[in-house]
Amino acid sequence: MNKNKLSERLSKVVETEAFHWGDNVAVAYHEAAAAHMDAHWSSIILPILSTYPIDLSETIDFACGRGRNARKLKEVGAGNITLVDVNAENIAYCDQNLVPLGGYAVFLNNGYDLHPLPSEAYTFVYSFDAMVHFDLEIVLSYIAEFARVLRPGGFAFVHHSNFTGNPGGSFQQNPHWRNFMSAPIFKHVAVHDGFDVLRQETFAWGGAADIDCITVMKRMAT
Template sequence: MTPVARRTADIASDWKSNSYYAFAEQQAWTDVFWNPTSQFRRLFEQLDSSKIVDLACGHGRHTARLLDVRSGSDAPETVYLLDVNQENIDACRARFNHDPRIEMYCNGGYDFHPIPDESVTAVFCYDAMVHFEFDAVFSYIRDAARILRPGGRALFHHSNFASAPGADYKENPHWRNYMSRSLFAHAANRAGLSILDQVTINWDEETHLDCLSLVERPVDANLILVARQERKFDFYRRMRRKLKSLVKG
């Protein structure tokens, strides 16, 4: 087992023996994410949910709400449920076994396997990535770029807590792990994804504790490469002008 997989498994085990999943099913808890006036819902409405992944699905509470808000002509063709805990996948199978659109997999905790390359239109992850180690977050970002179709988008709810590097995440407010809005944006850029929107949000009494990041795999991946080259050329032009002014001076 790799270090990132081991850390993910350790974090996932913290949620096996507590009562989180029972409480999380309450409508008051899910309304935080699915209320029409929430930032979560505003950004979610920018996803094409035709073939969508619910990462760290738990017992499937968000997929249940997804199927409520996207019905009729907007109904998903396929929903992939991924979770590192087999117990959660078993719970989802019991809950959704009647629905042929839903595929459920226990994954390794750092990528989207076995989902094929360029096969999904969207990914979302709510109330889980906030606890992930930074290297697991980066790994998922890189693999999201693999599974998203050109033009596909991902919406990640992640931590914006960067005040205690190296601390045990359970010692941080609301068990948030070390991550920030800017670190996430940097990782997404390096993975070839475009940042469409980032919104920091409060969680209970903690201000700007979390962040919602909406990213897109460009239709033409070369556009990002061109933008990077243009930034490099602009840097070199500025340096050349500066050197010329120093020589003249």
């Protein structure tokens, strides 16, 4: 498949699946998720992050939503944070509420890559409670993009689906809207894209055992 056809294919996936998370769910989703952020941070995220010598000076908070993760990253010493999201309403919210605080920038992307963010410019890519909903093809596209934008030696912390049921079906039919993906598939692609996969930890979400995975990986020198 040539590059233009692939872009068209991914754009169609984005149009179908990516725009559920803006103002229409500001209370039902974003505020509810923010209410659980401290618990997730203390029980899941920080114990993993603190294990590795991660440089937080130039961080991407990917699929940032309304910035609930970015605020926690600032608390643990993140320097400049670039908030990336496909939803214009989320980016507008972050631009209004976080950028004036200093140390934040916002970037509205196309839903399947990170252009024109510069290559090898970032030290850390972070994503939590977002990519679990992404189509497998979109996830694979972003793994390559994470490798592109990270400096050699930079880390990525990615929360993704480990749900292998309903291949080819709608993610909205799946438990907790988890899309089709697995830890082994993610690792296989990450290694081929130039990452050293340091850790994969599966865990339950909402009572569904091992439905999610956090992958920690380090961008190898080219």
